[in-house]
Amino acid sequence: MYKHLNEASTLIEDIASNNVQWPSKRVNPRKVASVYKSYVLSILTAQVAIISR
Numbered sequence: 545m546y547k548h549l550n551e552a553s554t555l556i557e558d559i560a561s562n563n564v565q566w567p568s569k570r571v572n573p574r575k576v577a578s579v580y581k582s583y584v585l586s587i588l589t590a591q592v593a594i595i596s597r
């Protein structure tokens with residue numbers, strides 16, 4: 545695909561402006577860390593309860 549410099553820069557600008565309009569999975573990552581943190585917190589709480597007996 546051969547383009548002149550002006551056509552190529554216009555194409556890149558169009559791609560960049562259209563890329564913002566489409567949602568991406570990277571924009572809103574899933575929040576898995578909160579589940580992991582609560583799991584770790586419950587394990588630590590259980591260990592402290594065992595130690596304090």
